[in-house]
Amino acid sequence: MKRSRIARIGGGVLAIAVSVVVFLVPFAFILLTAGKTRQDAALLDFSWPEQFAFVENFLAVVQARDYILITAFVNSFVLTVASVAIMVTLAAMVGWVLQRRISRWNGLINFIVLSGLIIPPAVVPTVWVMQGLGLFKTLPGLTLIEVAFGLSFCVLLFRAFVSTIPRELDEAALLDGAGPIRLFFQVVFPLLRSVIVTVVVVQVVVVFNDFTNPLYFLPGDENATVQLTLYNFQGQFSTEWNLLFMDILLITIPPLVMYIFFNRQIVAGLTAGAVKG
Amino acid sequence: MTMTSVTSAPTIPPPPPIEPEPARPRLSGRIRANRPYPGWFYLPAAIIYTILFLVPTVASFYFSLTRWTLFDVEFIGFQNFIQFFQEPMLVQGFTNTFVYAAITSGAKVVIGLALAVLLTSEIVGRGYLRAVVFFPVLVSTIGVGFTFKVLMDPFDGLINQTLAVFGIEGPGWLTDPSLALISVALVDIWKGVGLATLIFMAGIVAIPREYYEAAKVDGAGGWRNFWSITVPLVRPATNTVIILSLIGGLRSFDLIWAMTRGGPGFTSDVIASVIYKQYQAGFYGLSTAGNVILFLVVTAIILPLFIWLNRREVEL
Structure with missing residues (x-):
């Protein structure tokens, strides 16, 4: 009994020590370098800043290239809110009907939904389609792209959750004379609350951190999103490391806040389907 | 990260059969039962999905057979594919894709399972450890890439300077041609192992305690428990991790782009x-031909694996 307790504490201390080296040191490095002066940061070493330049670096990053970071934050914010709102509403409708409606098309629809998770999007043909619709290089265009690529994941979560809602509730609402739209938005939607929170939180992190899609479908400075601003401080010949790491720090804050507040929902969303009920 | 529930689809039980109701005249049971669930609810999602995902995917098969510039399209048959498999740099990209996916998903399974066992045991500092292992999953991939690019610098980087303290001359992680891909894969594992751990933890927690208690009565040790109880019973979680990390690994772009x-x-x-x-x-x-090849690679690997893993699951 006693030996196992020693092992438990010893193992824990060892694991904590390893985790500090492997996981915390990189984050500490970001934090420290973000607070250094330019010359100090250029040494790239893991050390206490000789002189703290936190505020200066913050202002320099915000002001860089005519306040592009502010533009980028606004763009990313609009993109994230709009695409997640659309994605969640449409996916909830699909997930609900797909689970409830009896039809021989269900197999095909399930297949199409799954393929959205597996198939890598074809880049240039997508650009071609967007150009044809006048959506290329526009924020609404990128928003719809995020919706299209994120739908599958959301539909699967919603469909799984709808199967836990008893049909009797639908029927009760129908007896009260509700039509399909009222049934869905006034009865079903509120019942989906917990899974909606999960989907929203997971997708907000995904869309906010997305780099590839903005790179392809929203090029150009006036349209920058936060992930692309990181390239601002990597010059052709020299890199302003202190500003780069300050920028990394700033764009890490929103996911960090999400994580602190919605830890449980994120975990629920990401592990859904891993365990058989 | 967005693809977590790939394997969940077949696990969801089919909807319970509807109680047979007395059919009203002129309305068959099915139509009546479906009436509150209108088919047009599919429509808005279907339009966006079709136009921006399905149409480009289908079109890619045609465009991959063309010489396509901003101005015109010329049909050239399989020329792009031939070129893809003749130019050494393109072939290298092709083989690297498999190496990268195999390394990252293999490591995520092994390390993820080990960490999950550790983090579900009664260990000191469990909450802290869980949080710290998972947090990199949520951080910007590009930010992580840039950070490790600095840490892996052959001369000034923290990793090699630390090794130098112990008298080891560290390699040029990202500058050595034979090592660069592996180094990026290591960072991918660092960033993604938290998700694998999380999925395994959910699987382990779902194993009924009675199995371990019975094994204890029979005198089984920790090692035996792990191989005879934990490993077979976390199978669904293992499948999810394998499928997810393979899909992610085969398609991975941003980390490699940020680092090398x-x-x-x-x-x-x-x-x-x-x-x-x-x-x-x-x-x-040529770019679109690359897309078609990636599509075929992913499908050719994931689809049979998916079917095979799910069948194994049923047999258990």
Whole structure:
């Protein structure tokens, strides 16, 4: 009994020590370098800043290239809110009907939904389609792209959750004379609350951190999103490391806040389907 | 990260059969039962999905057979594919894709399972450890890439300076052509192992305690428990981790782009970075051929694996 307790504490201390080296040191490095002066940061070493330049670096990053970071934050914010709102509403409708409606098309629809998770999007043909619709290089265009690529994941979560809602509730609402739209938005939607929170939180992190899609479908400075601003401080010949790491720090804050507040929902969303009920 | 519930689809029980109701005249039971669930609810999602995902996917098969620039499209048959498999740099990207996916998903399974066992045991500092292992999953991939690029610098980087303290001369992690791809894969594992751990933890927690108690009565040790109880019973979680990390690994682009841009030379290129490079260079047909190849690779690996893993699951 006693030996196992020693092992438990010893193992824990060892694991904590390893985790500090492997996981915390990189984050500490970001934090420290973000607070250094330019010359100090250029040494790239893991050390206490000789002189703290936190505020200066913050202002320099915000002001860089005519306040592009502010533009980028606004763009990313609009993109994230709009695409997640659309994605969640449409996916909830699909997930609900797909689970409830009896039809021989269900197999095909399930297949199409799954393929959205597996198939890598074809880049240039997508650009071609967007150009044809006048959506290329526009924020609404990128928003719809995020919706299209994120739908599958959301539909699967919603469909799984709808199967836990008893049909009797639908029927009760129908007896009260509700039509399909009222049934869905006034009865079903509120019942989906917990899974909606999960989907929203997971997708907000995904869309906010997305780099590839903005790179392809929203090029150009006036349209920058936060992930692309990181390239601002990597010059052709020299890199302003202190500003780069300050920028990394700033764009890490929103996911960090999400994580602190919605830890449980994120975990629920990401592990859904891993365990058989 | 967005693809977590791939394997969940077949696990969801089919909807319970509807109680037979007395059919009203002129309305069959099915139509009546479906009436509150209108088919047009599919429509808005279907339109966006079809136009921006399905149409480009289907069109890619045609455009991959063309020489395609901004101005015109010329049909050239399988020329792009032939070129893809003849130019050494493109072939390298092709093989690297498999190496990268195999390394990252293999490591995520092994390390993820080990960490999950550790983090579900009664260990000191469990909450802290869980949080710290998972947090990199949520951080910007590009930010992580840039950070490790600095840490892996052959001369000034923290990793090699630390090794130097112990008298070891660290390699040029990202500058050595034979090592660059592996180094990026290591960072991918660092960033993604938290998700695998989380999925395994959910699987382990779901194993009924009675199995372990019975094994204890029979005198089984920790090692035996792990191989005879934990490993077989977390099978669904293992399948999810394998499928997810393979899909992610085969398609991975942003980390490689942030750390090496496919270099040095083209030794750490993968199909996804080749697609981007050809796109930038204006070879749209070739880029799209890369997309079709990636599509075929992913499907050819994931689909049989998916079916095979799910069948094994049923047999258990």
